[in-house]
Amino acid sequence: xHEFSIAEALAAQVLRHAPVGGRVREVEIRVGALRGLEPExxxxxxxxxxxxxxxxxxxxxxxxxxWSLVCPACGRTWESPVPFExxxxxxxxxxxxxxxxxxxxxxxxxxxxxxxxxx
Amino acid sequence: xxxSVRTTRVPVVERVLEVNDQLAATTxxxxxxRGILAVDIIGAPGSGKTALLEATLRALKGRRHPAVLVGxxxxxxxxxxxxxxxxxxxxxxxxxxxxxxAGQIRDALMQVDLSEVDLLLIENVGNLICPVGFDLGQAAKxxxxxxxxxxxxxxxxxxxxxAADVLLLNKIDLLPYVSFDGPLFQADVRLLxxxxxxxxxxxxxxxxxxxxxxxxxxxxxxxxxSTPIA
Numbered sequence: 001x002h003e004f005s006i007a008e009a010l011a012a013q014v015l016r017h018a019p020v021g022g023r024v025r026e027v028e029i030r031v032g033a034l035r036g037l038e039p040e041x042x043x044x045x046x047x048x049x050x051x052x053x054x055x056x057x058x059x060x061x062x063x064x065x066x067w068s069l070v071c072p073a074c075g076r077t078w079e080s081p082v083p084f085e086x087x088x089x090x091x092x093x094x095x096x097x098x099x100x101x102x103x104x105x106x107x108x109x110x111x112x113x114x115x116x117x118x119x
Numbered sequence: 120x121x122x123s124v125r126t127t128r129v130p131v132v133e134r135v136l137e138v139n140d141q142l143a144a145t146t147x148x149x150x151x152x153r154g155i156l157a158v159d160i161i162g163a164p165g166s167g168k169t170a171l172l173e174a175t176l177r178a179l180k181g182r183r184h185p186a187v188l189v190g191x192x193x194x195x196x197x198x199x200x201x202x203x204x205x206x207x208x209x210x211x212x213x214x215x216x217x218x219x220x221a222g223q224i225r226d227a228l229m230q231v232d233l234s235e236v237d238l239l240l241i242e243n244v245g246n247l248i249c250p251v252g253f254d255l256g257q258a259a260k261x262x263x264x265x266x267x268x269x270x271x272x273x274x275x276x277x278x279x280x281x282a283a284d285v286l287l288l289n290k291i292d293l294l295p296y297v298s299f300d301g302p303l304f305q306a307d308v309r310l311l312x313x314x315x316x317x318x319x320x321x322x323x324x325x326x327x328x329x330x331x332x333x334x335x336x337x338x339x340x341x342x343x344x345s346t347p348i349a
Contacts, residue, residue, distance in 0.1 A: 002217060002218060002248065005217075005218070009139065010135050029135060034282075035252055102134060103134055107129045108127070110124050111124065
């Protein structure tokens with residue numbers, strides 16, 4: 001359940017970056033397939049970690065990057081959510097590669113116009 | 120005074136584990152400056168990490184000056200086992216945590232006299248998934264699989280296979296008693312990581328341990344030669 005540690009780190013990071021006075025509505029992260037992050041576990045961890053904090057109620061959006069597969073027989077390349085897949089040419093051992101990126105991409109915040117003007 | 124709400128999307132693009140990674144980088148620089156090879160040993164519960172460390176420490180007696188950090192959810196049993204073979208063992212109790220992180224390593228290293236140490240063996244919490252993504256400041260990651268775990272474990276844990284600098288296939292003395300397709304295991308590993316060395320070992324019989332100790336020695340020598348002093 002590394003999702004929980006990641007959610008904790010992410011919450012602290014979002015609080016560091018969020019504009020003062022803004023209410024965080026949405027947080028977007030990009031995750032490479034190598035990380036093996038479970039989207040449902042990640043969202044559940046996010047809700048648990050942000051409960052009773054200024055981030056409560058914010059939505060976590062995950063951009064899960066797929067595996068890239070290259071067929072050594074026919075040269076076809078394609079993307080897949082899983083690393084091991086048979087090519088449609090019949091080759092059983094296409095080579096899987098994936099990234100291990102785990103990046104906060106953006107924070108979407110609601111700000112009262114008046115508050116923003118005063119600040 | 121307007122009561123309207125303005126919604127803004129703030130682009131950030133920063134690693135989520137940035138804080139952990141920065142701590143790990145500091146640890147890595149410290150250890151490299153001292154000429155200490157640090158390895159992070161990752162494997163499932165029961166794959167034989169502690170037994171491997173016991174056999175390793177026994178074999179290194181008089182040859183190297185190791186220190187051990189051992190992560191465990193609850194007990195001190197691993198630390199107690201290893202303390203028979205090594206003067207400097209620090210047990211890190213992670214509580215609910217399924218992996219070690221860079222902060223725990225830095226705290227634990229405060230309890231170690233590094234002046235005499237040339238090898239830091241870190242036994243991570245038994246888990247093939249969570250520990251892989253958390254940089255501890257190690258020079259190398261060691262993945263431990265056991266033949267008793269089944270031949271599909273490499274395929275099911277691609278991050279460890281791809282991130283590992285060496286893979287140990289442990290408990291090979293039990294091969295006659297379990298169904299383990301060696302060629303399939305090797306083929307899965309090679310698809311994910313074409314170059315990682317795979318060392319077959321048995322901590323019980325000592326088979327293959329020399330190759331593992333040689334790997335540690337070579338890695339120490341490489342690290343010493345190629346690492347610029349900060």
